Amino acid sequence: SLASAVETVKKLEIKLADFAKKHKKEIQHDPAFRKRFLEMCAPLGVDPLSSEKGFWGMLGIGEFYYELAVKVAEVCIASRSRNGGIISASEVKSILEKRGTKFKFAASSNSSNYTKDDIIACTKKLSVLGSGFRTIQVGKTTMIVSVPTELDHDHMEIMSLAQQHADRGVTLPQIMDDTGWNKDRAKRAIKLLLTQGMAWLDVYRGQNYYWFPSVWKEGLEEDEEVAT
Incomplete structure (x- = not known):
């Protein structure tokens, strides 16, 4: 029944929150682990990127992606005169790395504190601004479009x-x-x-x-x- 399905989803959400509490550091510091965690959230309709209240807000994922999205938007806009508003996600990452861009949330001494997947994820959030930001696939390459x-x-x-x-x-x-x-x-x-x-x-x-x-x-x- 519908009531049973809703109850099952609620139980899964609780388990997901417990998992997030247990693995908070891994989610914050390990890009690969973070990607897998977000993939776990999606089927349940849980979006830590947009949640600022309660535990999900304390987890800090939303704030991290907001900061990253701002930096990604800056790179895309600054490069428009050169590329017409289309740039690969990997090039954006390369530019940010050359700038030495770091985020307290995902600071790590062992590896890059964000990945191309993080950049793609935050770009999808930029799309709600209605300014043309979106990702497209060109061959095997993910490109970011910043014009309508x-x-x-x-x-x-x-x-x-x-x-x-x-x-x-x-x-x-x-x-x-x-x-x-x-x-x-x-x-x-x-x-x-x-x-x-x-x-x-x-x-x-x-x-x-x-x-x-x-x-x-x-x-x-x-x-x-x-x-x-």
Whole structure:
């Protein structure tokens, strides 16, 4: 019955709170443990990130993600002139690390005190501001979009293709060959990306090459990781 189901959920929430009390330090200091804990909370509708009262507030997760979200937003906004409002979560993390950004909540002497997953989680909270913040998947890379521009499947396809050819950019004929699209469809998708500053145009020997700053950098970083 419904009453029985509600009672079961309440009992599980109590057990979850007991678990959180027992493992408070791990949740605060171990990014991997924190991720798993949040995954446990989701099915029960418990959102420690938004809870500021009672035990969940004392746990401090909401405050930590709020602080992190502010820093992530700063990086995204500051980089818009370069990437048009789209940047990989890993690049955001790299920039924050270079700045030496630390948080008391998750201070750790053994490892980074926040991960790419934390950045992705707090970005989802930024989406409620209605300012365009959201995450999208380009190939295997999670990108953060900080502008309200609507990107459809075609735009994702082009950026994914650009990521595969990060060392030389992509051309219109190449996009058409790889996707099977006609010229009008390919040009329409490229036009929006150029207009928004998400893509750059480079003309070399009469051929237009399209570069995507964030995707290009992410692709090169992946190549370096494979090489090492």
